[in-house]
Amino acid sequence: MSHTAKHFTSHTPYVWQVDNKTADDVTSSNLPLSGMTLAVKDLFHIKGLPTTAGNPDWLASHPIAEHTSPVVDKLLQQGAALVGKTITDELAYSLNGQNIHYGTPFNVSSPERLPGGSSSGSAVAVREGSAVIGLGTDTGGSIRVPASYNGLFGLRPTHGRISCEHMVGLAPSFDTVGWMTRDLDSLCAVADVLFTDSFSNGLPNIQLKKPRIGLSPELMAQCEYSQVLDAAYHAMVNEPCPLTSGLSDTLLSQASETFRILQGYEIWQTHGQWITEHQPKFAVDIQQRFTWCATINLRQYQQALVQQQIFIAHINDLFTQCDMIFLPTTPGPAPFLNTPGDELTTYRNTLMRLTCIAGLCGLPQLHVPLAINPHAPMGFSLIGQKNHDKQLIGIARMLLEKSL
Numbered sequence: 001m002s003h004t005a006k007h008f009t010s011h012t013p014y015v016w017q018v019d020n021k022t023a024d025d026v027t028s029s030n031l032p033l034s035g036m037t038l039a040v041k042d043l044f045h046i047k048g049l050p051t052t053a054g055n056p057d058w059l060a061s062h063p064i065a066e067h068t069s070p071v072v073d074k075l076l077q078q079g080a081a082l083v084g085k086t087i088t089d090e091l092a093y094s095l096n097g098q099n100i101h102y103g104t105p106f107n108v109s110s111p112e113r114l115p116g117g118s119s120s121g122s123a124v125a126v127r128e129g130s131a132v133i134g135l136g137t138d139t140g141g142s143i144r145v146p147a148s149y150n151g152l153f154g155l156r157p158t159h160g161r162i163s164c165e166h167m168v169g170l171a172p173s174f175d176t177v178g179w180m181t182r183d184l185d186s187l188c189a190v191a192d193v194l195f196t197d198s199f200s201n202g203l204p205n206i207q208l209k210k211p212r213i214g215l216s217p218e219l220m221a222q223c224e225y226s227q228v229l230d231a232a233y234h235a236m237v238n239e240p241c242p243l244t245s246g247l248s249d250t251l252l253s254q255a256s257e258t259f260r261i262l263q264g265y266e267i268w269q270t271h272g273q274w275i276t277e278h279q280p281k282f283a284v285d286i287q288q289r290f291t292w293c294a295t296i297n298l299r300q301y302q303q304a305l306v307q308q309q310i311f312i313a314h315i316n317d318l319f320t321q322c323d324m325i326f327l328p329t330t331p332g333p334a335p336f337l338n339t340p341g342d343e344l345t346t347y348r349n350t351l352m353r354l355t356c357i358a359g360l361c362g363l364p365q366l367h368v369p370l371a372i373n374p375h376a377p378m379g380f381s382l383i384g385q386k387n388h389d390k391q392l393i394g395i396a397r398m399l400l401e402k403s404l
Contacts, residue, residue, distance in 0.1 A: 007283075009337075010087060010103025013121035013128070015042050015052055017084035031079030032193050036186065038080040039131035041088050041122045043168040044069040053168040054088040054118070056101050057280035069166040071177050071194065072135065078193045083131050086121025090286050091271060092137060092170045094118055095145045095348060095355075096335075100283045104337070109151050110376040113334035116146035119180070123150045126180050133190055134180040139170045140263060141355035143178035144381065147367040149334035151377030153187045154180040155393070158386050159362035162194055171266035174259075174359050184400070188393050195390060211395050213237050213382070214322030216245035222252070222353055223328035228372050229380055233326055236399040241322050246314065252353040255311050259356040261296055261304040268293040285341060312361050324395060325383040328354060329367045333376030357383060364389040368396050370403075 029035075042052050045065035052059040076082060087102045089095075097120030098104045105124035107115040115124050119136025123146035126134040136143050138156040147154025155178050162177040169175045181187040215233055220226040234240060267290070274280075275290055282290065318325065331350045335343070358365040363386060369379040384392045 005100045007098050007100055007337075008103050009106055010099075011106050013039070013086050013105040013124040013130070014084040015087055015102050015121070016049060018049075018082055029079075032189055033075060033133075034079035036080050036132040036189070037083045037130070038072075038075055038133045038135060039083050039086050039122045039125035040072055041119050041134075041136040042085040043088055043092060043137055044072050044085075044135065045166040045168075046072055046082075046085070049085065051085075051168060052102070054090040054092070054099050054102065055280055055282070057278055058091070058168075061274070061278050065166070067166045070163045074193060075133070075135070075190070080133060083125065086119075086125055086134070088121060088136075089118035089142075090282055091168065092118040092139060092142060093267065093286050093289055095141050095351060096344065097123075097146060097149070098283070107150065107334065110149070110334060113336055113376055114149065114339075116149035116334055118142040119146050119178075123147060123152060123154075123180050126150070126152055126182055132181060132186055136178055136180065137164075137167070137170075138176045138178045139174045140259065140352065140359055143176075143180060144329050144355060144358075144365055144367045145351070147180045147369075148329040148379055149377060150180075151369045151379075152180040152182060152367070153184055153369065153396075154178065154367040155187060155191070155389065156358060156365045157195075157389050158364045161364075161387065161389065169270060171263040171270065173266055174263055184393065184397055188390075191390055191393060210239065211324065211398075212239075212241045212322040213395070213399075214241045214243040214245075214318065214325045216243045216247055216318075216325065216327065218245055218247040218249075218252070219325075219327040219354070222331055222350060224332040225372065225378060226328070229328055232370055232372060232380065232403070236402045237326075238402075243318060243321055243325070245318055249353075251311075251314075252356075254307065255360060256349065256352040256356045258304045258307040258311065259352065259360050261300055262308060262360075264289075264293040265296045265301040265304075268296065285344075308360050315357065315361050315363075319385055323384070324388070324392065327357075327381050327383065329379060329381040330354065333373060333378050354381075362386060364392055366392040366396055368400065
């Protein structure tokens, strides 16, 4: 059932704060993440602590965690110091960063604007300086969007690269664990800790000195500051790589709808029984989305799976023209807090034309902030091929050095 309470601003990004302690058995100051504070989105379980998932009814109907998320445990074992658990949009099903129960975290960079979600609290904790690392999740944009709205670096890794065990999921085929930082060195330090697998072995080498960074006019047209972003691209990229992408408004809209159906079907498979049994109180817009999820049938889901494969083939073809794709992360700066609901819905639809690409294809995407708007943070993204996560970071570093 929906909740009629009004949104309000929270001047803390945390729902639960702990003493500044690392894991009990970590004493060395020479670990990779020593001296780095960690804010954890309140979807991740930490043994002995509650998990709200952004909703009091979820908290009331679930026990205290008996296990710690492997990714949280890894960061703590490598020296990070836990600061607290942060506000998330309800069950992570929003990109706005609003929560009628725990409040909307205060956007330090643009106080009159939304912080972006659903990893809103982790983003604000990093932006305000109470944490160096903001751990979050990204299903449909929940790392990339708050990173953009708060002027942070934010990585959505390759799907499946990092374990989602012992956390509250949303749509398993799209859920990813990601993180945000104020600087690229910190982002890279976390990547070095978490990407210890052998996925990168045997991958084609990207020439860091001459990477083919593709630019699609159709993707740039989705952004209200496309001219400024285009100028930034040409200032950073020595050898521009224009793409014949075929990513028309129609195709992007179809891809976004395909993503919505696949995500929505999985969401109801994941949470439908709990919602039906407990009738939790959600914000009106989130309740409307869950209600829509319940209407998606198996035939629609199967048809969307076919469309997903067609879109993946289209994007894979683009990577024959380039090594990675340069694109706007969001259509513009964060919407204002007082933006009417219907306008937010329209904005969300445009936003998802951009965020659905990495989501449908399971690709890594890195948001890079740029000082191109004095009034609100903005930036660009790089989408890479599967398991090229660390290459994205290397290319971003190279581009930023050229922009100085």
